[in-house]
Amino acid sequence: MKKDKLHIHWYPGHIAKAEKKLKEQLSLVDAVIEVIDARLPFSSSYDNITRLLGEKPRLILLNKSDLTDANELNGFIEIIKEKTGFPVLKSDAKNSKDLNIIVKKAVELSEPRIQAIMKKGLLRRPARVMVVGMPNVGKSSIINKLTKSSKTKIGAKAGVTRQQQWVRINPQLDLLDTPGIIPMKQEDQERAKKLAFVNAVSENAYSNEIVAKELLQLLDKKYPKQVKEFYKTENLTLEDIATSRSWIVSGGNPDIERTAVYVLRDFREGKIGKFILDELWTD
Numbered sequence: 001m002k003k004d005k006l007h008i009h010w011y012p013g014h015i016a017k018a019e020k021k022l023k024e025q026l027s028l029v030d031a032v033i034e035v036i037d038a039r040l041p042f043s044s045s046y047d048n049i050t051r052l053l054g055e056k057p058r059l060i061l062l063n064k065s066d067l068t069d070a071n072e073l074n075g076f077i078e079i080i081k082e083k084t085g086f087p088v089l090k091s092d093a094k095n096s097k098d099l100n101i102i103v104k105k106a107v108e109l110s111e112p113r114i115q116a117i118m119k120k121g122l123l124r125r126p127a128r129v130m131v132v133g134m135p136n137v138g139k140s141s142i143i144n145k146l147t148k149s150s151k152t153k154i155g156a157k158a159g160v161t162r163q164q165q166w167v168r169i170n171p172q173l174d175l176l177d178t179p180g181i182i183p184m185k186q187e188d189q190e191r192a193k194k195l196a197f198v199n200a201v202s203e204n205a206y207s208n209e210i211v212a213k214e215l216l217q218l219l220d221k222k223y224p225k226q227v228k229e230f231y232k233t234e235n236l237t238l239e240d241i242a243t244s245r246s247w248i249v250s251g252g253n254p255d256i257e258r259t260a261v262y263v264l265r266d267f268r269e270g271k272i273g274k275f276i277l278d279e280l281w282t283d
Contacts, residue, residue, distance in 0.1 A: 018183040022052060025130055025180050030110035031057040032180070033102070035133035035142050037198050038062040038090065041076035042278045043191045044134050044200060046182040053132075057109035058086045061102065063138035065090035067270040075280050093141035096148065103146070107172050127173050128166075132180035136200040139179040146175055194218075194277050199268055212238060212260035215267060218277060226273045230266070238263070 026032070032053055037044040041062060046052070060080060065073060070090075077088045087105050091098050110127030118124055133139045147167050167175045195201050196211045197218075219227045220236045227236055233244045241263065242254030249255045266272050 015183045018181050019052060022132065022180045022182065025176060025178070026053065026056060029056070029128045029130045029176055030113040031059065031106055031127065031129045033059045033061060033106060033129055033131045033142065035061050035063050035091075035131060035137045035139050037134075037137040037200065038065040038068045038073055039198055039276055040194050040200075040278055041073070041080060041276065043194045044137050044198070046134060049182065052182070057112070058084070059102070059105045059109055060084065060086055060088045061091045061142060062088065063091045063093070063142060066092040066094055067274055068276050069274045072276050072280075076276065076278070079280070091138075091142065091145075093138060093145065096145055099145055099148075102142075103169060103173055110173075126168070126171060128176065129173065130176040130178075130180050132182050134182055134195070134200055136198070143175065143177065143179060147177070197264075197267065197277060199264075208260040208264060209238065209256055212263040216241075216263065219267075219272070219275070222277070223273060223275055230272045 034045070034049065045060075049058075062073065062077065062080075073090065077090070080088050087109075089098060089102060089105065091102065106129045107127045110129065114124060114127060131139050131143055146169050165177050167177045169175050192201065193211070193214055196206050197215045216227075216236045216238070224236070228234060231241045231244055233240045238256050238259045239254045242248070242256060242259040245259070245262075247255040247258050267275070
């Protein structure tokens with residue numbers, strides 16, 4: 001890989017294995033909660049989600065919404081609702097105010113399958129759901145939020161693979177506690193780049209310096225005033241930011257690696273501002 005060229009790669013074998021596991025888990029549940037990073041409302045959703053999930057009802061959670069501008073995010077929510085036909089909710093790991101509505105929607109989406117089971121003469125049972133999403137979009141934080149008030153393991157079920165573990169959220173909802181992993185494909189390098197910005201890609205797949213440079217270029221196009229004010233510099237380059245922060249190494253040269261690490265951290269923690277990196281398109 002050239003030092004000034006960003007290219008991120010994954011392995012097809014890992015993708016095939018993860019998709020197979022996801023499909024096996026999918027047969028056990030009534031509905032799915034898909035978690036998306038709100039900073040990438042389009043780019044952090046798996047392209048083949050419909051093919052993988054089929055007709056399975058889906059609740060879409062835009063997680064880490066506290067790191068985005070609420071008004072800007074609303075535009076993306078409307079497009080996702082129109083495109084998918086499924087309910088879309090904002091969420092973040094810092095509070096549980098949305099917990100009840102998430103549970104309520106998951107139960108509602110599960111109801112048609114439960115009704116079908118009851119028509120066959122079986123007794124009503126709690127809704128069964130699982131959480132899916134790309135790496136680091138916040139699946140674990142959503143699962144932790146759902147299970148916070150109830151750690152009751154209910155183990156294997158009749159007719160359900162014994163290795164699967166379930167958690168009773170409340171009398172109406174059971175959660176498959178192993179998150180379904182939707183892997184990423186590398187054909188679209190623009191998308192891969194954005195996923196690296198939000199730390200949804202293994203750090204072994206890229207250079208901090210290259211990714212930080214690409215991030216600054218994107219922020220300079222979308223949010224130049226806010227970012228320049230934060231770093232107190234007129235030019236959004238690693239060199240200028242290092243100089244502004246007095247991060248200098250021997251010989252009087254700017255400390256580029258340190259600056260790159262801090263730029264990525266500042267963005268990921270929302271210190272620079274509340275940003276959405278995708279473009280709001282309607283086609």
